[in-house]
Amino acid sequence: MRLIRLLKNDLVDEIQAWVGDGIISTAQAERIASRYGVDYHDRARHSIGYQLVLVLGYLFIGLAIITLVGANWDEIPRSIRMGGLITLTLGVNLFGWFSYRRGREQAAVGAFFLGSLCYGASIMLIAQIYHLGEHFPDGIYWWSVGVLPIALLLESRLLMVLAFALGTLWFWVEAQMHYYPASYPLLLLALAWSVLFRKQSELLFLGLLFGTVLWVEFNLGWWLGEGQ
Structure with missing residues (x-):
């Protein structure tokens, strides 16, 4: 019993997974957590x-x-x-x-x-x-592309931020080398899909807004001759 108490945080993680899988109800999860001296809802907030x-x-x-x-x-x-x-x-x-x-x-x-x-x-x-x-920016590009599917699968803000940061870094390096980063809107679409249909996140929304403004500004400069 003492060992379980020492691992109570892991226990609550398991309970949350049980609730998500429909094995137990939230009320049952609260009773199990209280038995081992853990506030189920307080643990979720932290x-x-x-x-x-x-x-x-x-x-x-x-x-x-x-x-x-x-x-x-x-x-x-x-x-x-x-x-x-x-x-x-x-x-x-x-x-x-x-x-x-x-x-x-x-x-x-x-x-x-x-x-x-x-x-x-x-x-x-x-x-x-x-x-x-x-062309070393290709390495950054494929790094971002590799992270993106996992971020979407797990609906993880952290991994989505990582994929977006890498994609934006690739965009910036490509632009500095006078290449046209044509794939960047695909990253913005994935980010928009995550914000609109998955987890709501102010950070991801701000990233989407920043990336969209960056893309529009870059294209204005490119087509006006500054990117040539």
Whole structure:
């Protein structure tokens, strides 16, 4: 019993998943939570803070991995580099998928966030291995494209913000290099769909507004001759 009490936050996560799956009612969830000294609704209100701490933890782990690998990159054989990057990226994302299947959405989002960092690092490092640097913004583009489906599937604000930030970075780099970023409106459409038909989010709405204004302003400049 004491072990369950120590893991009461995880217990409430499971209870929330049971409610979402229709296994138990909200009233039953409240009674189970109160039995172990947890306020079911108070825990739900503080889930954003919990997610923030979790994401920061995964962020530092990702940065530590990237720093460690980067410091010893030239000393690692090419085959081990390639296999290690693929294994790490797949492993972290599979952990996120299994967490999602078990109803642990917060853990899944955190794992997919870390997996997205590993995915982006893998793109850049594999491009370095095989000297694929003809047009480096393509790496940012495919990073954003890889994150976007997962963000839509999980209806995650965090992953959607990451996909949007990467897409906007790609847009900016392309524009600075005097290329026309024709795919950017597709990202805006995905963001609009998420805002209108999925989770309501002021942050995503502001991002959509910013991206739309940026796109319109860029096109005005481009077609008036400033982008040529």
